[in-house]
Amino acid sequence: xxxxxxxxxxxxxxLVAGAAVVTFTEGKPLLGREIRTHLGLDLEGxxxxxxxxxxxxxxxxxxxxxxxxxxxxxxxxxxxLGVGEATVQLAGDRRILVELPGEQDPEEALATLKNTxxxxxxxxxxxxxxxxxxxxxxxxxxxxxxxxTAGTPVTATQAITPTARIWPTVLTGADLKDAxxxxxxxxxxxxxxxxxxxxxxxxxxxxxxxxxxxxxxVLDSTVLSVPTIQQAIMDGHAQxxxxxxxxxxxxxxxxxxxxxxxxxxKVVETRTVGPTLGADSLHKSLIAGAIGLAIVMLxxxxxxxxxxxxxxxxxxxxxxLTFALFKLxxxxxxxxxxxxxxxxxxxxxxxxxxxxxxxxxxxxEGKSLHRSIDLGWSRAWPSIRDSNISTLITSAILFWxxxxxxASIVKGFAVTLAIGVLVSMFTAITATRxxxxxxxxxxxxxxxxxxxxx
Amino acid sequence: xxxxxxxxxxxxxxxxLVILPGLIALAVWGLPLAIDFTGGSLLEVQFTGTTPxxxxxxxxxxxxxxxxxxxxxxxxxxxxxxxxxxxxxxxxQLLDAMKERFGxxxxxxxxxxxxxxxxxxTTRASGAIALAALAIMSYITWAFRGVPHAFRYGASAIIAxxxxxxxxxxxxxxxGKVFGWQVDSLFLTALLTVIGxxxxxxxxxxxxxxxxxxxxxxxxxxxxxxxxIVQTLDRSINTQLTVMFTLLALTLFGGDTIRxxxxxxxxxxxxxxxxxxxxxxxxxxxxxxxxWRTWFKRGTAQAAA
Numbered sequence: 001x002x003x004x005x006x007x008x009x010x011x012x013x014x015l016v017a018g019a020a021v022v023t024f025t026e027g028k029p030l031l032g033r034e035i036r037t038h039l040g041l042d043l044e045g046x047x048x049x050x051x052x053x054x055x056x057x058x059x060x061x062x063x064x065x066x067x068x069x070x071x072x073x074x075x076x077x078x079x080x081l082g083v084g085e086a087t088v089q090l091a092g093d094r095r096i097l098v099e100l101p102g103e104q105d106p107e108e109a110l111a112t113l114k115n116t117x118x119x120x121x122x123x124x125x126x127x128x129x130x131x132x133x134x135x136x137x138x139x140x141x142x143x144x145x146x147x148x149t150a151g152t153p154v155t156a157t158q159a160i161t162p163t164a165r166i167w168p169t170v171l172t173g174a175d176l177k178d179a180x181x182x183x184x185x186x187x188x189x190x191x192x193x194x195x196x197x198x199x200x201x202x203x204x205x206x207x208x209x210x211x212x213x214x215x216x217x218v219l220d221s222t223v224l225s226v227p228t229i230q231q232a233i234m235d236g237h238a239q240x241x242x243x244x245x246x247x248x249x250x251x252x253x254x255x256x257x258x259x260x261x262x263x264x265x266k267v268v269e270t271r272t273v274g275p276t277l278g279a280d281s282l283h284k285s286l287i288a289g290a291i292g293l294a295i296v297m298l299x300x301x302x303x304x305x306x307x308x309x310x311x312x313x314x315x316x317x318x319x320x321l322t323f324a325l326f327k328l329x330x331x332x333x334x335x336x337x338x339x340x341x342x343x344x345x346x347x348x349x350x351x352x353x354x355x356x357x358x359x360x361x362x363x364x365e366g367k368s369l370h371r372s373i374d375l376g377w378s379r380a381w382p383s384i385r386d387s388n389i390s391t392l393i394t395s396a397i398l399f400w401x402x403x404x405x406x407a408s409i410v411k412g413f414a415v416t417l418a419i420g421v422l423v424s425m426f427t428a429i430t431a432t433r434x435x436x437x438x439x440x441x442x443x444x445x446x447x448x449x450x451x452x453x454x
Numbered sequence: 455x456x457x458x459x460x461x462x463x464x465x466x467x468x469x470x471l472v473i474l475p476g477l478i479a480l481a482v483w484g485l486p487l488a489i490d491f492t493g494g495s496l497l498e499v500q501f502t503g504t505t506p507x508x509x510x511x512x513x514x515x516x517x518x519x520x521x522x523x524x525x526x527x528x529x530x531x532x533x534x535x536x537x538x539x540x541x542x543x544x545x546x547q548l549l550d551a552m553k554e555r556f557g558x559x560x561x562x563x564x565x566x567x568x569x570x571x572x573x574x575x576t577t578r579a580s581g582a583i584a585l586a587a588l589a590i591m592s593y594i595t596w597a598f599r600g601v602p603h604a605f606r607y608g609a610s611a612i613i614a615x616x617x618x619x620x621x622x623x624x625x626x627x628x629x630g631k632v633f634g635w636q637v638d639s640l641f642l643t644a645l646l647t648v649i650g651x652x653x654x655x656x657x658x659x660x661x662x663x664x665x666x667x668x669x670x671x672x673x674x675x676x677x678x679x680x681x682x683i684v685q686t687l688d689r690s691i692n693t694q695l696t697v698m699f700t701l702l703a704l705t706l707f708g709g710d711t712i713r714x715x716x717x718x719x720x721x722x723x724x725x726x727x728x729x730x731x732x733x734x735x736x737x738x739x740x741x742x743x744x745x746w747r748t749w750f751k752r753g754t755a756q757a758a759a
Contacts, residue, residue, distance in 0.1 A: 042711070050571065059572075059665045083552030106564070107546035121552040140686065268543055268568035277498075277562040277711070292703035296696045305693065335712050336643055342704060343647065343719070346697035347654070350689075353696070382663040386597050388656040393589045394650035398643065413643050418648075 005437040012431055016317055019324035035327050039101070039333030041284040041339035045275030046101040048289040049110055054266040061094045065263050070096050072261055076113055096265065106272045113305050119256055121175035121203070124226060125213035132214040132226035142169045170206050170215070175199025177236075180255035181249045184241070191240040193257065197367060200236025208232035219252070232258045273291055285338045288453040293319070296349055304356050306451040310354040310435040311428070318348050318427040323420055345418020347391065351428035354380040363452060369440070377433055384429065388421050395421070456687070459680040462736035469733060472725075472755060476624015479631060485623070488628030488638035491567030491576045495540045497548075501531045501560040510556075511535060518551050520544070525636065532562065535742055540566050580644050583619070586646060587612050590653050594660070601664050604739050611656040614726075614734035618652045621647065621725040640715045648722030651697075653689065655730035662686050663735065675742045683735050694727045 010264040025035045041048050043415065053061045070090055075097060077086035089119050119144050124132050143166055178194040195203055207215075207229050217224045217240050225242040244252070297315060300308040322341065326333060359376030367375065395418035401410030458465070489496055506514075508525040515537060517524040523537040540548065545564065552559055594608035601607070622645055629635040630728040662682035670678060701723065740746070 037469050052568075052571075098733075107542055107549070110542050253623045268571050270542070270545075272561060272566070272568045274560060274562045276500075276560065281462065281709050281711045283713065284707060287702070288704045288707035288709075289700075291707055292700035295699040299696060299699065336640060336715065339649075339704060339708075339712060339719075342700045343697070345694070346700050349696045350654075350693040353689050353692045357692075360684070361472075379665070383658045386594070386661060387657045389659060390593060390653045392585055392648055393593060393651045394653075397582055397589065398646050401494040401578060404578060410639055410643050413647075417647070428520060452461070 001384050003177040005434050005441075008430065008434045010046060010439055012317065012434060016320055019320040022324035022327055024329075028321075034188075036330075038222065038330045039278075040337065041099055041278070041334045042273050042335045043269070043333065044101050044280035045102045045280045046099065047109055047351035048100070048271040048388065049098045049113070049267055050091065050269035051098060051265040054264040056093075057315065059358070061263060063093070064092055066094065066096070069261050069263055069265065071097060073113055073265075076250060092209055102275070105298040106270060110267055110270065117175065120218040122170045122216040122218050122223075123168040123206075124208075124216045125210050127278050129226070129228055130217065135216070135223045136226060140216075140223060141166045141221070142218065143167065151287075166218075170198055171195070171202055171272065176256060181246070181255040185199040188241065189246050190242075191249050193238045193240065193245070193256070195236040197236070197276045199260065200234075203236065204232060204234040206236075208224050213410050225360060241452050261363070268283055281335055281378055285335060289338060289342050290412055293345060296345065299353070300349065304452070305350075306439065307319040307352075307356050307432070307436060309434050310339070311349070311356070311441065313435055314352070314427045314432040315345065315348060317431050318345070318424055321343040321427065322420055322423045325423065326416070329419075331419065332412055333416075334412035336410070340413040341420055344417055344424060347388070347421060348424030348428050350387075351380070351384045351424060351430055354383055355428075360452065369452075373433070373436060375430070381429075384425070388425060391417055391421050435450040455680070455685050457680055458683050458732065459676055459736050459739055460696050465732035465736065469729070472530075473617065473620045473624055475506070476628055477620065479627040480624055483627055483631045485627055486634075486636050487576075488541045488636035488641075489536065489565060489567045489572065490639045491572050491579075493567050493572035495537050495545075495566040496563065497533075497537075498560070498563035499535070499552070500532055500560040501533070501556055501564055502560070503556065505531045506556050508533075512550060514555055515548075518548055520548065535728055539568055540730070547557065549595045551720055575639065580681065582642075583646065583649070586649055587615065590615075590649075592651075594657065597657075598660065600665060601667055603741075606738060607660050610734045610737040610741070611653050613659070613737055614656050614729035615649050617729045617733055618648050618725045622648055622722045626718070627722055635714050640712070641718055644715050644718040644722065647719060647725055651723050652726035652729060655693075655726050656734040658689065659683055659686050659735050661732055663738070676739050679735050679739050687731070690727055690731055697723050 022035055023028065027034065029035070053069075055061060064372060067090070067423045070088055073096055074088035077088055077100060078137075085101055087097075087099045089097045100109055105158070120142055122140070124135075127135075130184065172366050175195050175198060177196045177199070178191060181189060182192045183189055207409065211229050211231060213229055214226050215229050216226050225240060227241070240252070297312040300311050300315075302308070322344075325331070332335070354432070356360045356375050361373050362372035362375045363369070395414045397409055398414035398419070402414060494578055494646060508527060511525050511533060512523055515521075515535070520537050520540065523535050526534045526556055527538075528534075545566065549559075550560065561598060591608040591612050594611055595604050598604040598607045624642060626635065626637050630637065660681060666673075666678055666682050666685075670681075673681070696722065701720045702715055705713060705720060
């Protein structure tokens with residue numbers, strides 16, 4: 001029995017040492033991954049946006065399309081915006097939550113994210129080169145951008161002016177595999193395109209049957225250039241030329257690479273927190289947390305004496321373990337998250353209070369100290385278990401609620417509360433008990449009843 | 455020994471006294487719902503130069519075509535402006551106009567929530583609370599399956615929980631009218647935490663009843679319940695105190711952003727402890743004696759006790 005407590009004590013020491021290493025490692029790699037504190041937007045400042053599929057509410061949105069859209073938005077956020085740390089998550093069936101920490105200019109960032117850069121290759125084969133050039137820079141309608149309602153004969157519109165006509169789309173950005181920038185021998189910048197195998201096949205077939213005709217490259221409904229097909233292009237590579245500066249070519253390539261969204265998105269919610277407000281909140285809540293913890297520890301020590309001091313030690317163990325877990329998992333710390341953590345300190349203490357009250361009761365009834373300790377723990381256990389399970393149930397429901405709406409603050413709170421409850425079950429129950437047995441074994445006179453607040 | 459159960463109707467009365475004004479406020483003024491639920495936008499902005507008057511800000515909003523802004527200014531050059539939902543372009547346009555008119559500004563916070571999102575949040579929030587209540591009630595009924603009438607324990611815990619919800623929501627209605635506080639998703643988080651805490655407290659008392667009922671089989675139920683409440687009283691008060699300490703520290707030093715949230719928690723947690731001692735356990739006794747049969751017969755004889 002005794003030996004078990006020493007084994008446990010060693011285990012706890014190892015855990016605490018590990019947790020301390022994790023807690024005090026900041027921004028450095030540890031065991032192959034970078035360990036650092038992840039701060040939420042409310043503490044660091046940044047932009048959070050909720051994007052929603054811009055379709056009528058009763059139109060079903062396929063999960064596959066949402067997944068693709070999420071991946072594209074993530075690419076744009078990390079690649080094109082260069083935020084680097086953007087998180088992009090699905091929230092519910094038709095929404096995407098985007099978080100851009102540290103982003104200062106939300107309006108511009110969102111414009112970039114939402115920009116669809118819809119690339120199309122459009123059949124201009126019945127136009128002469130001259131007629132086609134006249135259309136460069138104009139907005140046109142294509143079969144891809146205009147939904148064709150049943151019964152509308154597409155050919156009937158051909159006689160009308162070119163801008164009112166609906167042009168047949170040959171390929172879209174979806175057939176594109178990659179886009180990059182290159183320079184020609186004359187030093188002009190152009191955008192090189194590589195099609196998917198499917199796209200290459202379509203492109204090859206089309207160019208083969210339309211040699212000498214005009215093929216328009218259309219970006220977001222605007223005619224960009226009107227090259228004439230010189231020969232069949234079978235290898236799936238093409239170029240967009242047109243007096244680009246390096247920057248313009250680069251931008252176009254990025255837009256093409258991060259592609260067309262499978263479904264249109266609109267911004268339904270944005271939250272911007274300035275960096276000053278975030279830093280201020282972080283500073284204040286940390287101070288508040290420290291003061292709260294100090295008062296609680298003082299109270300426990302004064303009221304419960306020796307066990308109280310040991311519970312305080314367990315509380316420090318608790319704080320270290322929890323914080324290390326936050327960094328390892330990682331859990332993004334938000335203001336309500338810190339509040340949840342502080343609240344879970346209260347609950348961690350509650351377990352000890354429950355046990356110590358039982359311990360005192362047993363001592364008053366004249367039982368021996370070791371017997372009272374065992375009884376105190378075993379009798380307090382059902383209350384601790386049931387009450388903590390009900391808190392975990394609440395956390396789970398909060399988490400679900402938070403995920404469905406992209407309300408990441410609610411989610412952060414739920415996660416920190418749940419982790420807090422789980423860790424506190426270990427520290428308040430196992431750690432405190434181990435500490436108590438070790439002290440009773442090794443410190444003379446520690447078993448006097450007055451040290452137990454009686 | 456302290457007899458809490460005997461004076462149960464007095465404690466029910468105190469609860470009513472606290473809850474009724476809040477419920478009346480709720481009925482008369484309604485809940486001051488924030489943009490999280492209604493949709494709209496909130497701009498918190500700090501001016502570098504002189505702070506413009508509310509009339510000036512309002513004029514600027516109107517000139518940009520954004521109607522009826524509600525503006526609060528504070529003494530450190532900060533204004534909080536609530537208005538309709540503004541999309542990306544509208545926000546850029548508004549901020550440009552502000553910089554032009556009032557000089558350099560710092561955007562502390564700019565939230566904009568679409569109306570459909572707000573509506574959906576409201577529905578789901580009610581759903582979340584109902585689901586939490588149901589899940590917890592089921593769990594308690596299951597955890598107390600060894601004692602007779604296990605369902606009563608679950609139901610009583612939920613009644614005490616509804617008591618705390620009523621206190622907190624009523625408070626929100628009053629504070630909304632008096633101090634201009636708003637009910638946002640943080641408030642919802644606080645409310646759900648209070649629910650968890652309230653049940654947590656009730657379970658500790660119930661657990662003692664469960665344990666005692668196997669030890670003292672002969673004791674009348676009323677005495678048994680009272681005994682259990684008194685035995686857990688030290689724990690209830692001490693836990694209450696430690697949570698209060700941490701919450702008070704957060705209220706005093708935690709900054710403005712979470713102050714409303716923490717005060718809501720503080721009130722809710724206090725109510726949670728009260729209801730678990732003075733409502734949840736005594737309700738078990740009322741149920742056991744089926745006292746409602748005498749409530750309307752001989753008037754208030756019982757209540758005066």
